Amino acid sequence: MLTSFSLSQLLAISTLYLLALFGVAWISERGWIPRRIMRHPLTYTLSLGVYASAWAFYGTVGMAYQYGYGFLASYLGVSGAFLLAPVLLYPILRITHTYQLSSLADLFAFRFRSTAAGTLTTVFMLLGLLPLLALQIQSVADSISILTHEPLQERVALAFCGLITLFTMLFGARHVATREKHEGLVFAIAFESVVKLVALGGIGLYALYGVFDGPQDLQQWLLQNQSALTALHTPLQEGPWRTLLLVFFASAIVMPHMYHMAFTENLNPRAMVTASWGLPLLLLLFSLAVPLILWSCLKLGATTSPEYFTLGLGIAVESETLALLAYVGGLSAASGLIIVLTLALSGMVLNHIVLPLYQPPAEGNIYRWLKWTRRGLICAIILAGYGFYRLLKAEQDLSNLGIVAFVATLQFLPATLSVLYWPNANRRGFIAGLLAGMLVWAVSLLLPLLGNVQTLYVPVFSTVYVLDDTSWHLAAIASLAANVLIFTLVSLFTEASADEVSAAEACAVDNVRRPQRRELLAVSPQEFAAQLAKPLGAMTAQKEVERALRDLHLPFDERRPYALRRLRDRLEANLSGLMGPSVAQDLVENFLPYKSGSQAYVSEDIHFIETRLEDYHSRLTGLAAELDTLRRYHRQTLQELPMGVCSLATDQEIVMWNHAMEDLTEIPAQQVIGSRLDALPSPWRELLVCFVDLNIEHLHKQRLNLDGQARWLNLHKAAIEEPLAPGSNGLVLLIEDVTETQLLEDKLVHSERLASIGRLAAGVAHEIGNPITGIACLAQNLKEEREGDGEIEEASLQILEQTKRVSRIVQSLMSFAHAGTRTHNSEPVCLAEVAREAIGLLSLNKRSHDVQFFNLCHPDHWVSGDPQRLAQVLINLLSNARDASPDGGTIRVSSEQQGDSIELIVEDEGSGIPRAIMDRLFEPFFTTKDPGKGTGLGLALVYSIVEEHYGQISIDSPAFPDRQCGTRIRVTLPRHVEATSDEP
């Protein structure tokens, strides 16, 4: 009569199904499925469908039978949680990602900075979820026995457990490090949701169109069977409904499998947005089928208990396909949940029970040890679920089992909300509240379940309280109330440690974390690795440090204290992903401690706040946004200030380094912000450290040699109070580059000196002129008087010769001296003409060696000035060039127009001028020539004449760098404007 399957058939189907599931996971892990699809929000949303476990697949029909529309609570509760995603789920996702917390226990251990919190959460989670695991096992065993008509549940259950253990290990514990995301798992669970949807949808559609004849027939039937409808309505007003809503709301976040899929395995944070409406939609589709299945089974008078109506429908209409569809759907729901739940729980047990008690020796391969321990735990947890199932002797309703589990997890809701919204909560409050809630739960729900007793004396209500199917919600409310009350009171009346407060701030929604600024004992990543090698082994430590550096995009030779602090935080987060936050915290605190001496100075990291504010920028609104704009404006002002600005914290850590500073020092801000002042490269370190230590506030004209060039700097400093560390003083340094001014001043001083020497020379020349004329006269007389006296005549000739020479010097001295004082006429001068004259004059001197002069001046180049004086300039420059040139050398005079000025260029191919004397060329009396050959006044005169003409002079030597010879002198003179039109 009825469709019947053999046991082996069903087991084969189950194995095949699980193999297919594993195949899907395997394929996606091999990367055969495009990343685009793997990270698609739809995949994520479907993977969250793990929520619909066997309990939802089978149990909700039973619930609809029992509670009427109350069954919708499971759908509405979780939808509520997901619709609140921006304020509820997204912040948790952020914390989970930032600190690599892979479970609720991790989250609590991190937030309350307490291993006990994590352990307690794990223990209770385990205890609370055993009924849920048992439920899945029971549902599979029951459905098999319904289909085979053989009461073989227990052995079937064991076989199923063995199978699923194997697959769970394959899914989740194949990888070396636990923090690796299981892309394959995500995809497999998403696939499973599709299977469930197809199964439930198919059965629902069959119910609508197969059992009933479409919606109209259903309407008809409902009218005839009013009781079926009223049964759905009546209990809505009562307590269980609201409690169910709350319970399912909480389960969306706190259930380990939901937490695991929603946060830990999240591949794409943005997918959360889609899931916030996608998951409710998916669950709506699931629940649409429920009343249809219920009514059709009522109509057909299905023989199974209402809980298995989904399966019963197929049996009632004797359709093998339908029954099998229901079986596979149920199997998929159960296995999906078991796999994810066990993975999540095994991670929790590993991190919070095993690792705090025993840590693997540093010599071994920690990754492998972790993998195998986790496998063992998976085995143990599934076995425990099986044990629990056996303990209950399969006599419980699915919905009862589910509710006990859901109420247990409800106890974690207050603490979860406090993580986000109540920074004052502390670990004592959490532990006390949790213990109280769990105690009430155990007494009022777990014990009755275990003892299989229906009546139990519960002192809380001080009356005889009968626990039955409808009053469980009182137990739920009582446990939650006790929990919240004690949690709040204890938190309010006890103090939290500084560590905990900082963790609380880190977790609170929209809080910018302000890490403390202390100095670490280890000063380089290498030291980090060396320290961590003690507990982790050298290989693992090195790997972890490298990984953290990579995550932060820091170089391997990083030494900035700020960066090292971030490295430490990152290491803690990464290790937390590997071994749980308690152990990670322990390791980091013990092996990467802060310097104890620096403890006194605890301030907050302004730079870090700044970076975080940048991230938050787009999310700020109202006053906060305006303040942020103001902050940016001020910051901009400082950054763009045309003066170097650098601010220091009390411990001389560089907090700001503006653009002018970057330009001046050629050190990018990126490289110095967060490091100590004494870590700056030379010569800046010496300069700034010295200035900071000085007791004066301004330092003028500090000379600094930068790449062989002298720079002059003015330094200023002022103390500023650090806004986030009252009582400690930072410093702001201002550095002004006054090199330009200094050079101008030097020039001024130089010409001033020249002028004063000129005046002196004039006076001396004048004074010497008269006696010399006297001596010349006397010598002349003597010569004439002693004509014929050879010796005396010879001597007087010598005297005359020497006095001539003295007069020549005096002459040039006079002309040099008068250069600065004489007013000269300004007229148009043709440079080509002047050059021709000068060359002509020089050529008269037959005594010196032969050189060739080339006059290449453009005849149209006119300047305004004094032709005589300009000729003097050229004569001096040309004679210098001739002196420097070898025999037969060439000397070119040329001119070039540059805007409003004309450049007169004298170029030779001679010896060139050594760099060392370049600075002194224009000094009067500076010469390299033999005594009697040069006076050293030539260039000095040129300089003062050019100056008189408002011109400039510059020297290039060597002019021909390839031959290392020659000199080029450029004299820039103002152009005569109408020159070309006036003159021929």
Ligand code: ADP
């Ligand atoms: P003097 O010619 O009397 O030595 P100057 O003031 O004219 O004095 O020149 C100063 C010095 O500059 C010279 O002694 C010479 O060493 C150097 N000097 C000037 N012009 C040239 C040049 N064209 N090539 C090489 N050295 C030069």
Ligand code: MG
């Ligand atoms: Mg000269």
